[in-house]
Amino acid sequence: xxxxxxxxGVHPPENKFSANKPIENLGxxxxxxxxxxxxxxxxxKPVVKKKDKVKTGDIIAESQGFVSSNIHSSVSGTVSxxxxxxxxxxxxxxxxxxxxxxxxxxxxxxxxxxxxRDCSLSSQEIxxxxxxxxxxxxxxxxxxxxVKLSVPEGKKIDTLVINGVECEPYLTSDHRxxxxxxxxxxxxxxxxxxxxxxxxVLIGIEHNKPDAIExxxxxxxxxxxxxxxxxxxxYPQGGEKQLIKALxxxxxxxxxxxxxxxxxxxxxxxxxxxxEAVQKNKPLVERVVTVTGKSxxxxxxxxxxxxxxxxxxxxxxxxxxxxxxxxxxGGPMMGKALSSxxxxxxxxxxxxxxxxxxxxxxxxxxxxxxxGKCVDVCPMGLEPYLLKQLAQLERYEECEDNxxxxxxxxxxxSFTCPARVPLLDYIRLxxxxxxxxxxxxxxx
Amino acid sequence: MANNKVLTVSPxxxxxxxxxxRKLMYGVVIALLPVLAWSVISFGIGAIIVTLxxxxxxxxFEYLIQKFLLKQNPxxxxxSALVTGLLLAFNVPANLPVGIIIIGALVSIGIGKMSFGxxxxxxxxxxxxxxxxxxxxxxxxxxxxxTPKGFNTNYVDAQTGATPLGILQESGDTPxxxxxxxxxxxxxxxxxxxxGSLGEMSGIALIIxxxxxxxxxxxxxxxxxxxxxxxxxxxxILWLADPTQYADPLFHILTGGVLLGAIxxxxxxxxxxxxxxxxxxxxxxxxxxxxxxxxxxxxxEGVSFAILIMNALVPILNRYTKPGRFGEEVQYG
Ligand code: SF4
Ligand code: SF4
Numbered sequence: 001x002x003x004x005x006x007x008x009g010v011h012p013p014e015n016k017f018s019a020n021k022p023i024e025n026l027g028x029x030x031x032x033x034x035x036x037x038x039x040x041x042x043x044x045k046p047v048v049k050k051k052d053k054v055k056t057g058d059i060i061a062e063s064q065g066f067v068s069s070n071i072h073s074s075v076s077g078t079v080s081x082x083x084x085x086x087x088x089x090x091x092x093x094x095x096x097x098x099x100x101x102x103x104x105x106x107x108x109x110x111x112x113x114x115x116x117r118d119c120s121l122s123s124q125e126i127x128x129x130x131x132x133x134x135x136x137x138x139x140x141x142x143x144x145x146x147v148k149l150s151v152p153e154g155k156k157i158d159t160l161v162i163n164g165v166e167c168e169p170y171l172t173s174d175h176r177x178x179x180x181x182x183x184x185x186x187x188x189x190x191x192x193x194x195x196x197x198x199x200x201v202l203i204g205i206e207h208n209k210p211d212a213i214e215x216x217x218x219x220x221x222x223x224x225x226x227x228x229x230x231x232x233x234x235y236p237q238g239g240e241k242q243l244i245k246a247l248x249x250x251x252x253x254x255x256x257x258x259x260x261x262x263x264x265x266x267x268x269x270x271x272x273x274x275x276e277a278v279q280k281n282k283p284l285v286e287r288v289v290t291v292t293g294k295s296x297x298x299x300x301x302x303x304x305x306x307x308x309x310x311x312x313x314x315x316x317x318x319x320x321x322x323x324x325x326x327x328x329x330g331g332p333m334m335g336k337a338l339s340s341x342x343x344x345x346x347x348x349x350x351x352x353x354x355x356x357x358x359x360x361x362x363x364x365x366x367x368x369x370x371x372g373k374c375v376d377v378c379p380m381g382l383e384p385y386l387l388k389q390l391a392q393l394e395r396y397e398e399c400e401d402n403x404x405x406x407x408x409x410x411x412x413x414s415f416t417c418p419a420r421v422p423l424l425d426y427i428r429l430x431x432x433x434x435x436x437x438x439x440x441x442x443x444x
Numbered sequence: 445m446a447n448n449k450v451l452t453v454s455p456x457x458x459x460x461x462x463x464x465x466r467k468l469m470y471g472v473v474i475a476l477l478p479v480l481a482w483s484v485i486s487f488g489i490g491a492i493i494v495t496l497x498x499x500x501x502x503x504x505f506e507y508l509i510q511k512f513l514l515k516q517n518p519x520x521x522x523x524s525a526l527v528t529g530l531l532l533a534f535n536v537p538a539n540l541p542v543g544i545i546i547i548g549a550l551v552s553i554g555i556g557k558m559s560f561g562x563x564x565x566x567x568x569x570x571x572x573x574x575x576x577x578x579x580x581x582x583x584x585x586x587x588x589x590x591t592p593k594g595f596n597t598n599y600v601d602a603q604t605g606a607t608p609l610g611i612l613q614e615s616g617d618t619p620x621x622x623x624x625x626x627x628x629x630x631x632x633x634x635x636x637x638x639x640g641s642l643g644e645m646s647g648i649a650l651i652i653x654x655x656x657x658x659x660x661x662x663x664x665x666x667x668x669x670x671x672x673x674x675x676x677x678x679x680x681i682l683w684l685a686d687p688t689q690y691a692d693p694l695f696h697i698l699t700g701g702v703l704l705g706a707i708x709x710x711x712x713x714x715x716x717x718x719x720x721x722x723x724x725x726x727x728x729x730x731x732x733x734x735x736x737x738x739x740x741x742x743x744x745e746g747v748s749f750a751i752l753i754m755n756a757l758v759p760i761l762n763r764y765t766k767p768g769r770f771g772e773e774v775q776y777g
Pocket of ligand 1: 383411413427
């Protein structure tokens with residue numbers, strides 16, 4: 001029996017159409033729009049102005065504070081505007097817009113393809129390089145990576161977990177990274193291991209990627225203390241708490257972080273980016289993005305410069321099908337529907353999913369029939385039907401008592417509800433209000 | 445190219461499981477077909493008439509009430525009225541006069557379901573509300589059981605006989621061994637060769653229905669299993685204590701709708717609890733109450749009352765049996 005997490009979970013159709021498509025370099029767009037708030041935490045501060053010339057890898061916005069991250073130019077050219085754009089979240093965000101000319105890289109960056117395995121840097125120097133390179137979690141949450149590597153006083157980390165689960169249906173970017181960039185990724189993992197000072201690494205990969213499991217297992221076979229763990233296919237196993245439960249049988253306490261149970265989790269894409277930042281001095285200016293969908297003619301995995309319009313990716317994947325109803329940034333379970341194809345790829349964009357019209361709308365909603373299925377599937381052990389009711393009735397205190405803030409917004413409850421009750425919509429609303437209450441309480 | 449296409453923007457998730465209220469309800473209907481088939485084979489035309497009248501009047505009343513009384517869009521196509529109609533029919537004798545069936549349907553749908561706001565909001569199982577109403581209002585008709593004797597084209601004049609539980613109830617101080625001689629043996633009980641309601645006769649047909657419900661993922665096994673196990677255990681303890689006075693556990697399980705109740709009535713989504721813990725308590729509670737009513741009460745069978753009583757406790761069960769939250773079990777360090 002393969003390991004997995006114990007509570008709840010669902011198994012949506014996997015639909016990994018692009019699993020066998022090697023990573024293609026998408027090439028340069030005409031113009032990039034690079035949001036300067038691409039991470040959880042304080043937005044960075046732009047350090048360029050209109051008409052400035054920039055090279056690929058030049059810093060264009062500086063990190064502000066600890067939980068923040070540097071932003072670099074992903075192309076060379078001229079800054080045409082420092083202003084606002086609509087980003088993937090549908091909100092206006094400050095951004096730097098650059099007209100692309102050539103592809104000239106910052107001199108300090110090693111753009112060669114040779115893999116550099118040895119590293120004599122100290123832990124702190126590795127963390128600094130990752131901070132400088134603007135590396136954030138590339139699984140979607142975009143939490144600045146250096147923060148996770150700076151273990152607070154009094155906490156002891158014994159295990160580094162590498163997340164190669166990719167449990168979202170359709171997405172294959174991590175899968176391809178493991179297959180094609182496995183060696184670099186492994187160097188990255190060893191750097192992260194050194195930075196944390198742990199000697200135990202577990203790489204979790206879901207069983208539906210047997211080639212990746214085999215390849216990575218082969219790569220680590222000579223490594224001591226790095227192990228690959230095939231996991232049963234179950235969503236949301238890529239959630240940090242679920243992954244730690246599956247691999248180590250440790251439960252991160254409510255409101256806690258992985259480091260409360262001695263663990264730090266990094267994604268495979270992040271490991272690759274860490275390698276590039278430390279060994280090649282290359283900041284996070286490009287990433288692998290899966291472009292996929294049932295009616296798309298050429299589902300693909302592209303290496304894309306940050307800031308490239310989503311439209312370019314869809315063009316390269318065969319163009320937007322006539323029957324398109326919805327385009328999602330990310331996977332079908334947690335991704336955000338895009339209001340326009342002009343939004344740029346950002347550091348957290350793991351995929352672009354094109355959904356046909358007929359699947360784009362929700363089915364007719366019924367009364368809750370109290371079947372309890374939402375309770376069964378909730379990986380956090382919550383009662384979604386109840387949280388929805390309480391949020392709808394604006395009984396936020398009771399929402400809080402019923403642990404609404406533990407909801408990881410995985411969508412399993414809405415996914416499974418036979419009555420098509422939009423559970424997560426209401427739970428999100430409840431969380432927003434409870435969050436406000438919590439903040440007010442703190443301020444007092 | 446579709447450049448200026450208007451894209452739908454809605455919150456995640458963007459995919460949904462291939463399920464619906466309709467599919468679940470029709471899953472129940474399919475699971476009930478073996479039971480229906482057996483009752484038609486046993487009772488003939490009576491079973492067909494009772495079922496048709498019950499189903500059609502349940503659907504009809506729901507439609508009329510929604511359309512003209514509540515002024516809502518009728519939702520009868522969701523299949524829940526059909527299920528209630530079938531279950532009501534399966535809980536009455538096969539020669540029940542048509543007028544009484546219609547009254548039962550009106551009570552089931554009108555009072556049991558719609559007076560609380562329709563599907564999802566009713567605290568009591570509608571079919572049982574109808575049945576218990578009929579039991580109290582028409583005790584004679586509701587307890588005159590035609591004997592099953594193969595496909596029978598005679599509806600009203602069918603020969604009636606006692607049910608196994610009825611025999612037990614009437615037995616007074618007669619020793620149990622004597623009483624047992626009068627009831628059909630277990631293979632007959634299991635196959636369904638006894639007097640009783642339409643749907644409670646054949647253990648086999650009901651168990652096939654149970655497996656179908658599990659296969660269609662309509663219900664989980666917890667309620668039926670805990671319910672039947674409890675009936676068996678509790679009646680078994682009594683029987684072991686005094687076999688001359690109490691019937692044995694298998695008899696209790698195979699008679700008087702224990703299986704029908706456990707598999708199809710107690711598992712009604714709307715009126716049963718949500719969490720696994722609560723499902724156990726609920727199933728055990730129904731089992732205990734069933735045996736208590738049968739052995740110590742004045743009605744021969746106790747399933748309907750047991751379920752209705754436990755229905756009333758469901759909100760409390762849900763409230764006090766939270767699922768185990770993530771993060772509270774295995775603590776580290
Ligand atoms: S979205 Fe929240 S409430 Fe719903 S299943 Fe996931 S964690 Fe549970
Ligand atoms: S899954 Fe839907 S219908 Fe079932 S209890 Fe939850 S909200 Fe109600």
